[in-house]
Structure formats: structure tokens, C-alpha cells
Amino acid sequence: xxxxxxxxxxxxxxxxVYALVALGIVVIYKSSSVVNFAQPSLLMFGTYVVASATSLxxxxxxxxxxxxxxxxxxxxxxxxxxxxSRFRKTNAVVAASIMTIGLDVVLLTETDRRIGSQILTTxxxxxxxxxxFLGIGVAEARIAALVVGALLLxxxxxxxxxxxxxxxxxxxxxxPETASLMGIRLGRVSATAWxxxxxxxxCAGLFIVAYPSPGxxxxxxxVALRALPAAIIGGLDSTxxxxxxxxxxxxxxxxxxxxxxxxxxxxxxFEEAAPYVLMLVVLLVxxxxxxxxxEAVRV
Amino acid sequence: MTERESDxxxxxxxxxxxxxxAVTALRDVSVDVPQGGIVAVLGSNGAGKSTLLRxxxxxxxxxxxxxTGGEIRFAxxxxxxxxxERRVKSGIVQVPEGRRVFAHLTVEENLRAGRYGNAKGxxxxxxxxxxxxxxxxxERRKQTAGLLSGGEQQMLAxxxxxxxxxxxxxxxxxxxxxxxxxxxxxxxLLREIHRQGTAMLVVEQNAAVALELAGHAYVLAVGEVAIExxxxxxxxxxxxxxLYLGGEPDExxxxxxxxxxxxxxx
Numbered sequence: 001x002x003x004x005x006x007x008x009x010x011x012x013x014x015x016x017v018y019a020l021v022a023l024g025i026v027v028i029y030k031s032s033s034v035v036n037f038a039q040p041s042l043l044m045f046g047t048y049v050v051a052s053a054t055s056l057x058x059x060x061x062x063x064x065x066x067x068x069x070x071x072x073x074x075x076x077x078x079x080x081x082x083x084x085s086r087f088r089k090t091n092a093v094v095a096a097s098i099m100t101i102g103l104d105v106v107l108l109t110e111t112d113r114r115i116g117s118q119i120l121t122t123x124x125x126x127x128x129x130x131x132x133f134l135g136i137g138v139a140e141a142r143i144a145a146l147v148v149g150a151l152l153l154x155x156x157x158x159x160x161x162x163x164x165x166x167x168x169x170x171x172x173x174x175x176p177e178t179a180s181l182m183g184i185r186l187g188r189v190s191a192t193a194w195x196x197x198x199x200x201x202x203c204a205g206l207f208i209v210a211y212p213s214p215g216x217x218x219x220x221x222x223v224a225l226r227a228l229p230a231a232i233i234g235g236l237d238s239t240x241x242x243x244x245x246x247x248x249x250x251x252x253x254x255x256x257x258x259x260x261x262x263x264x265x266x267x268x269x270f271e272e273a274a275p276y277v278l279m280l281v282v283l284l285v286x287x288x289x290x291x292x293x294x295e296a297v298r299v
Numbered sequence: 300m301t302e303r304e305s306d307x308x309x310x311x312x313x314x315x316x317x318x319x320x321a322v323t324a325l326r327d328v329s330v331d332v333p334q335g336g337i338v339a340v341l342g343s344n345g346a347g348k349s350t351l352l353r354x355x356x357x358x359x360x361x362x363x364x365x366x367t368g369g370e371i372r373f374a375x376x377x378x379x380x381x382x383x384e385r386r387v388k389s390g391i392v393q394v395p396e397g398r399r400v401f402a403h404l405t406v407e408e409n410l411r412a413g414r415y416g417n418a419k420g421x422x423x424x425x426x427x428x429x430x431x432x433x434x435x436x437x438e439r440r441k442q443t444a445g446l447l448s449g450g451e452q453q454m455l456a457x458x459x460x461x462x463x464x465x466x467x468x469x470x471x472x473x474x475x476x477x478x479x480x481x482x483x484x485x486x487x488l489l490r491e492i493h494r495q496g497t498a499m500l501v502v503e504q505n506a507a508v509a510l511e512l513a514g515h516a517y518v519l520a521v522g523e524v525a526i527e528x529x530x531x532x533x534x535x536x537x538x539x540x541x542l543y544l545g546g547e548p549d550e551x552x553x554x555x556x557x558x559x560x561x562x563x564x565x
Binding site: 164175183185293 | 356363388415
């Protein structure tokens with residue numbers, strides 16, 4: 001029982017982190033119909049900026065954090081302005097999406113080259129402490145991920161549903177041409193979405209490399225990529241779906257790993273495949289994802 | 300060039316529009332809307348009416364269209380090189396064909412989206428002004444727009460455009476798919492909006508509705524202006540009566556004409 005509880009807390013914490021990354025993918029998709037496969041590279045880039053600032057240049061975490069967030073946001077906006085916007089003129093969203101795969105490879109190669117064989121830590125304030133409650137021990141960083149992740153998700157949803165900009169973004173998601181007839185600047189909506197996606201990715205990245213993970217190394221990108229099945233499970237056009245999908249992926253990963261001995265027939269390391277298997281199962285039942293509305297719309 | 304009192308508010312001169320490489324949608328079209336006037340553009344399906352409005356609003360590129368010639372002036376200044384959002388801010392707002400309300404957004408969120416085009420930005424009471432004109436929208440402000448009736452959606456589309464406080468309202472088939480009684484309501488509301496000082500360019504297949512509203516009208520046929528004149532005169536014009544006022548019984552649109560236009564039958 002205690003084992004299950006600790007797995008649930010850990011899965012939810014990991015899920016909140018995946019949800020942050022998935023949310024970025026969803027926001028970009030909603031505002032420009034482009035699926036951003038380069039989200040893991042934004043995460044790696046921003047997290048690398050924070051980790052190198054703290055462990056190589058001796059800056060404090062709280063100075064490095066805004067630097068990393070800003071760096072990833074700026075890189076994301078540049079990608080949108082310089083590359084994706086060219087495709088938008090001809091509405092070639094599929095080509096633009098595939099372009100982001102190539103971009104991901106290029107950016108990851110560069111961050112991998114810089115990281116090399118190092119394992120960089122971020123000097124984050126959670127340290128290596130373990131919190132004990134209800135007979136279980138959970139790393140403080142995991143609790144922080146859950147709390148901060150949940151807080152960011154709530155703030156994001158409030159922003160999207162209450163602010164004027166959120167209204168503009170949802171209007172654009174539904175009907176870009178009519179949105180531009182209303183005076184909404186599609187380029188600005190898209191750039192903002194990319195900036196937010198970059199910033200969210202860094203927040204997630206910092207929790208992925210926190211204790212008990214040893215730090216930032218090149219293997220983190222495989223973890224970041226699991227946000228993609230999370231986004232698709234929830235429905236690419238649903239922010240609520242990104243959160244649900246993130247939680248499902250996080251929980252499935254932790255539970256499969258935790259009960260690994262009972263699942264030996266699936267072979268070792270099945271937890272890494274579990275999110276993708278889950279995605280396939282969900283897509284068989286609901287092709288638009290759990291919360292996707294694209295195909296439920298009546299015209 | 301600065302604005303002069305005597306100039307038309309909107310002046311379209313010798314406009315040509317082409318889709319792709321081959322399809323010519325408009326050829327040498329000139330249309331004026333005077334300050335504070337209502338002008339109608341009539342024509343059957345595919346005559347180029349919507350293309351004209353898309354060119355004025357600056358959203359031709361979405362369908363790979365482009366201007367091949369001519370110029371568009373608004374309040375004295377060339378606007379044909381401007382982006383769509385700049386044209387909205389300068390005071391031209393379109394109510395698109397088929398209403399195109401944001402179905403998943405609430406009524407109030409639709410209106411807030413419309414506020415984006417207001418050059419003066421957000422101001423206290425701007426939502427209330429629209430609710431005053433359309434009380435039904437005020438009652439349903441928290442309701443999802445997709446659940447409104449057709450007439451209510453048309454009111455929302457008009458209200459959303461008014462949030463930008465346009466000097467010129469472009470209306471693309473405001474009567475489309477609405478029951479005669481509802482069309483009468485919409486016409487009354489448009490008259491009220493016009494009385495409050497907004498000029499209009501109305502595109503309609505339903506000529507009876509358009510000629511009832513407008514002071515001046517143009518008839519587009521295959522991308523060119525075929526007939527032009529005061530609405531009064533066009534109402535009496537044989538060709539207009541035969542082609543667009545239900546003179547021929549096979550006219551599909553006859554079913555949507557309001558009662559007073561069907562040759563006196565109640």
C-alpha cells in the first residue's frame with residue numbers, strides 16, 4: 001500500500017512536469033496548427049543555460065532561472081518568426097511541423113555537443129532532502145515539482161480563460177481568418193504561444209534534472225519527448241487534455257517501472273515504451289485524443 | 300492624402316483580383332461608399348461579391364488570392380498595402396458570411412475578441428453598449444456562442460464587429476439562412492446602427508433586403524459591375540427585378556425573401 005502511494009505521488013509529480021511540456025505543444029498547435037516536435041530541444045536548451053550558468057559560471061539558481069527561461073522563450077520566438085511564419089503564408093502546417101523535427105535534431109546535437117559527457121546540476125533550492133509522510137518517503141524536489149507544476153498549470157488556464165490575450169488565442173485557434181477580420185494579429189498570437197511554450201519547457205526541464213535524477217545529461221531529451229504522447233493522449237487542441245495526458249503518462253511510467261517484476265514478460269525498460277503504448281490505445285478509441293474537439297465539432 | 304469632407308469614405312478604383320494563376324474573380328471594379336451612407340452590392344453566387352469584401356478587408360491571401368490592379372482608399376488614404384489588422388484599426392470591420400462566430404467561446408468572449416480591432420483599446424462600458432443594442436446577447440453573455448440560434452448568431456457577429464467601433468461596416472450576406480421575420484429584425488437593427496453614424500457596404504444575394512436598406516447599389520456579374528445606380532431606380536429596373544427580385548419562380552432565394560418583397564403576397 002505504501003509502495004503504491006509513493007508511486008502515485010511520484011507519478012503525479014512526473015505527470016505535472018510532462019503536462020508543462022505538453023501544454024507548450026498544445027498552445028502552439030492551437031495558435032498556429034503546427035505540431036512543435038522541437039519542444040524537447042527547447043527544454044534542453046533552456047535547462048542547459050540554467051545548468052551551465054550555475055555549475056560552470058557560478059551564478060545562483062535564482063539568477064540563472066530567468067536567464068534560462070528568457071533564452072528558451074527568445075529561441076522559440078525566433079523559430080516562429082524566422083522559420084514557421086514562412087510556412088504560414090501558404091498554410092503549409094504539415095511541412096512546418098516536419099521542419100520542427102529537423103530543427104529538434106539540429107538543436108539537440110548542439111546542446112549534446114556542449115554537454116558532452118558532463119552531468120550538470122542546477123543548484124536548485126530543493127536539494128537532496130526526502131520528505132516523509134504516511135509511511136512513505138518522497139524527494140522534496142518531487143513534491144516541489146507537483147506543487148509548482150500544478151500552480152503553473154492553474155495560472156496558465158486562468159490566463160487562457162480570463163485574459164484578453166487568452167480570448168484572442170482561443171479565437172485564433174477556432175477560426176484564424178475571422179480572428180484576423182476582428183483585428184487580432186495572428187503573428188503576435190503565434191509568437192506569444194511559442195514564447196510561453198519555451199518558458200514552460202524550461203520550468204519542466206529544471207524539475208526533470210532535479211534530485212533524485214543526477215542532473216542534466218544528454219539522456220534528458222528522451223524524457224522530454226514523452227510530453228508528445230501526453231499532448232496527443234489529451235488531444236492536441238485541449239489544454240485540459242495536456243494536463244490529463246501528462247498525468248496519465250507520468251503515472252503509467254512510474255507504475256510500470258514500480259511493478260516491473262510482475263511485468264517481466266514485457267521485457268526490461270518497458271516503462272519507456274508505456275506512454276507510447278498508452279497513446280496508441282487512446283487513439284484507437286478516440287482519434288482526437290481524450291479532450292480533443294476538432295472532430296466533435298458540428299457545423 | 301488627407302481626408303476631405305466631399306470624398307467618399309471608401310473608394311474602390313478599377314480593382315482586379317485573381318485567385319491562383321488562372322481564376323480572375325474581379326475585373327475593373329469601382330465602388331464608392333459615401334460618408335455615412337449604405338451601399339449594396341448585389342449578384343448571384345460566384346459573382347465576386349465576397350471577393351470584393353475580402354479585398355477591402357485584406358484577407359485575400361488566405362485563399363491564395365491577390366490584387367492584380369487598382370486601388371482601395373479609405374478616408375482618403377491608400378489601404379490596399381496594409382495588413383488586415385491595420386485596416387480594422389483604421390475603421391473597417393467585416394461581418395463575414397455565415398456569421399463565423401467563435402462557437403466554443405462564450406457570447407461575451409466573442410465580443411471581447413471583437414474589441415481587439417478597436418484603435419482606442421478597451422474602454423469602460425463598451426460591452427454594455429452592444430448589450431443595449433442587442434438585449435438578447437446580454438441575457439446570454441455566459442452562453443457558448445455555438446448554442447445560439449441563427450438570428451442570435453447574426454446579432455452576435457454584428458455586435459462583435461461593432462466592438463471595434465467601425466466607421467464602415469462590411470456585411471457579407473447578413474440575411475443568409477435566416478427566417479423572414481428574423482431578417483426584418485436584423486434590417487431594423489442595421490438601420491439603427493446606421494442612424495448612430497456607421498456607414499455600410501452590404502453584399503447580398505437577397506436583393507429585396509439589400510435594396511430596402513441601401514441608398515445606392517451595384518450589381519456584380521461574373522466579376523464586373525453590370526448595373527449601378529440609386530437603390531430606388533434599381534428596384535424598378537427590369538433586369539434587376541427579373542434576376543434578383545424573384546421575378547422568376549425558379550429563384551431559390553425567393554423562399555427567403557421577406558413577405559413584402561414577394562409581389563404583395565402576405
